[in-house]
Amino acid sequence: MAVSDTVLLELYRKMQQTRFFEETAAHLFSLGKVHGTAHFCIGEEASGIGVGHALKNEDYILQTHRGHGQAIGKGMDMKRMMAEFLGKETGCCKGYGGCMHIADFSVGSLGANGIVGGGLSLAVGAALTQQYLGKNNVTVCFFGDGATNQGIFHESLNLASVWKLPVIFVCTNNLYGMSTHVSKAMNITDIAVRAASYNMKGISLDGNDVITIYKETLQARDYVLQHGPMLMVLNTYRWMGHSKSDAQLYRTKEEVDEWKNRDPIKQLRKTLLEERHIPVKKIEEIDQEAEIDVEQALAFAEQSPEPRLDSILADVYAD
Amino acid sequence: MAVSDTVLLELYRKMQQTRFFEETAAHLFSLGKVHGTAHFCIGEEASGIGVGHALKNEDYILQTHRGHGQAIGKGMDMKRMMAEFLGKETGCCKGYGGCMHIADFSVGSLGANGIVGGGLSLAVGAALTQQYLGKNNVTVCFFGDGATNQGIFHESLNLASVWKLPVIFVCTNNLYGMSTHVSKAMNITDIAVRAASYNMKGISLDGNDVITIYKETLQARDYVLQHGPMLMVLNTYRWMGHSKSDAQLYRTKEEVDEWKNRDPIKQLRKTLLEERHIPVKKIEEIDQEAEIDVEQALAFAEQSPEPRLDSILADVYAD
């Protein structure tokens, strides 16, 4: 299957947006402008973007705590994401959720979850709705390697399989759950083998290769609509600490550097230049645009008002 | 590996004891002498007895709600079991637990669980104690096919595997979880495949062949002490309803009859007579003794006093 230059450039743009978005967010932290924590996906952008960009607007995603790329991939507005990060009223969650709960139902994002594995069962339900209403749409559930050791992983994949629901279970395996290496958390090396417990198709991909991820997701969409769920494992690496307060004693600088050499953005850039012969100017233009988009998002967020205490009580229950 | 006549006769005796015990219990129900419910393992005796008899006294077992055979297999006293069934003070749980919570720490029974899958995580902990204290003992966790769809199944097998704990996970697959056929609860036919998710050895056995089960359990004991946990699936069938109030609309009489033809007790009896040339008189003697044992258990239970309300408050917390 051929992927057009246009699509590749969009993948590139979204990955760059994600990277700039997070670098900006990290900077805000260092300035003390944000309380709370954040989990960055720098180095892993291919996974959220490659998958999300292959989806339709009416498809659903459920993101993880490390979900900025997943949200941008699905087309979420960075202004409202940044405003949420700063806890503003204009944020996609009105400042109630913060960056661990980024959600925008209008683009099919059913929200990021602070509970490791928390989105898995919700995804089953969302796909049940799609199947029940006869929609031609799918649900993508993102989760990490660590989440695959949660009981809810097992229950969710099993039920989705029994009911043949259109879910793509996407495991972003970045080798660690916080400080815990996968080898200390499970006795297997290829997480995709876990699909067999549900008689489900399971594939493992290079999680830094956004083109492959994009193509495989397009195919997975068709597959799950016809045959029911599948598991897609994207093997990648997070460059930064788990969250802002991580001393990273559990891994070596060499390991991190090795993975930095496999930067998914640089890889795509290389393909664009060398295989697609896109002029470097065009690419630099996108770099700049992405940067400007993030700057505008930040300006929007900073100018936005704080949410008000007196209105939140009314927001706990729906009418 | 040869199994002596003596052992075979003990297996036979324990299976008969289990059958008589449960027939008697069922009769007490029909007389209205027991409130509550009970779950009978008639037809499945080979699983609890074959496994339990292969264990050492210091080995632990965790039983299911359908656990009379499991308890008798491990050597529990039927008097105290029957007294518990009748809720008496002399019961193994002082009448607090009932037949869903039969436990006797002195023979290594850490208790039957009313929560489907409830024993799984406890088994991991019990085996951790054995490993930590350097004991040469194992823990057996019994559970049903239905329990393998619980999240805790996944978490427990995974952790036991990572920590290489001496647990034999014994799944008694009787094809149904209450009214739900395995094919409606999971998309696989051989439950043992689930072991692969933990890089664990998994085997499936004829659950009505007590000799094989006994032998395989002896081997499994050695295996798990050396290599860490394994999963053993015993494929069998329950003859009676799920519990006393089951109209059994979910299965056919033909199916039940077919399995009755594979009665594990009759099978062993046949082996004893035809292959081991045990005189029929010897076998009938055991039948009678087993029946007398159960009658004595019942008499003991019926003569025992009721527990007293005023002492239970002191039993909630340990000193």
Place this chain on the structure above:
Amino acid sequence: MREITYADAIREAMSEEMRRDSRVIFIGEDIGVYGGAFGVSRGMLEEFGETRVRDTPISEAVIVGAAAGAAMTGLRPIAELMFSDFITLAMDQLVNQAAKNRFQFGSQGAIPLVIRTPAGSGTGAAAQHSQSLEAWVCHVPGLKVVIPSTPYDAKGLLKAAVRDNNPVLFFEQKLLYRTKGEVPEPELSEDHIIPLGKADIKRSGHDLTIISYGRMVQESLKAAEKLAGIGIDTEVLDIRTLVPMDRQAVIASAKKTGRVLIVHEAVKTGGFGGEIVSTIADSEAFFYLDAPIKRLCGLDVPIPYNPGLEAGVVPSSAAIYTSALELMEQRQLMQGAT
């Protein structure tokens, strides 16, 4: 009005709502052919088929989580947990997901979800199948909590719960399933909706208020009958909906009688009774109290198996009667003290 059982009332409520609205689906363990552990859904599979009455594996967490996900995306699921003790297995889905997702996403969408589940002791099922755990979910903003005491209420409240746009925990009382009571004819059912958040005076009186819910309302009514025999005029207030609670009704009744006994089957320590006591103790009703506010609740023990013990650890009409008498005496003591 015709008389039907509490179980029938629940089945009727579900079936009527499913006929009315195709977005209502029903999921749970053994709810189809088996008709549910207590037979509540018998016949529903035949009427609605397997796409709407969905048996699940034994996986309580995903039952609740999937129901929540379906509710977030346009369906209106009813999920059954076979015993309310099993909400322990789905607490994350209930508390961190269903209760919070609307709020934490900035009040996007709604989560119209009903979790029906049988609660209480008395069936000889021992400690893991007999609990009354309603207090937990009352402590979770975002959830509503209902416990009906009659077939009439069960039907009207369940229909309201299904139409509510929030997650509602609907605790059914095992020992009431086979009890009968008046319920409007099916033709009048469309109007038989009891709004959540309205308490009901099940018996009006002047000397003493018993506040209760669920099965204990029935025990309280029996006790009130007996108290009437010795000239004590007891009001029995059934709060019906624990969240939102009808504070006005609680306060009004406490003001009216000046003496309050709260009765629930759940263990005393940390039980919902504390919320009712506190509502009174921090209201104008405080100034009208003639006696301490009393709670009669389950003893702080797991439910034991033995039938005598089992009955002994939860309130009965006899125990309620005795506590009510004590409360009346305490009044006299106090008057003596003044």
Place this chain on the structure above:
Amino acid sequence: MREITYADAIREAMSEEMRRDSRVIFIGEDIGVYGGAFGVSRGMLEEFGETRVRDTPISEAVIVGAAAGAAMTGLRPIAELMFSDFITLAMDQLVNQAAKNRFQFGSQGAIPLVIRTPAGSGTGAAAQHSQSLEAWVCHVPGLKVVIPSTPYDAKGLLKAAVRDNNPVLFFEQKLLYRTKGEVPEPELSEDHIIPLGKADIKRSGHDLTIISYGRMVQESLKAAEKLAGIGIDTEVLDIRTLVPMDRQAVIASAKKTGRVLIVHEAVKTGGFGGEIVSTIADSEAFFYLDAPIKRLCGLDVPIPYNPGLEAGVVPSSAAIYTSALELMEQRQLMQGAT
């Protein structure tokens, strides 16, 4: 006495108990190299090695269940749940297994198990990482529940919890981890055991009692200081152990001052405050009350992310001060009414 932080006090308690008793092991997520999400166990892996300080996969249910199983068979595990919000994932293991197994098996064995877990808001972690869920576990017979408010108490209570033969939930207060306080020198630690079930008067007073626990004790003490400035003499009672609760201390203080304000961070509805109110309202202290019993608690909302909102939904020393004043005025109102 030297001053150390609340986090250090906890680490010392664990380490001392592990040195004393080889049956004490420690399991949880990222407690080893990482030292725990809040750095509480930093250095313990180095001292005790991987067999005693055991990192687990992200599997809260089996963490608690395995700890319970190990406790049933002779070890004395300390299990850490990284945030107390995650007890939702282990409720079956906690409630149906750890709390009940001894009882339902006819009081065979014992389950000496401590579950340590950080609770509370104030870190910008939003609705799923900021809850105060202690009320749930107080409602479960078989469990004990501790929430310390100072380094001194944290150390002494944790050591007692590890030596207790029952499952103890030990809720730590995130915002107190870095606060310092006096704790006895290590040489005197063997004797620094604070028995579970003993409240502590953190400040003695005559006009008004504030009953609280955990971080809110500190806020209450600040408020009391300010109240002293305007001549209101406030007693601050730290109940420390919620289960078993020191009823005597609660009742005595209520009798002494006649006015009670209960403060906790957990949301009000269904919170543990109700238990304290009820204890007073159904005791002889009732007859000594000069004013309604007030609760100042978290608002009934999930914890929001925005820092202003987050701070706004839980009590602060300023809000406690205001509530205390209101309570004092209500007394005058009442005297006026008499």
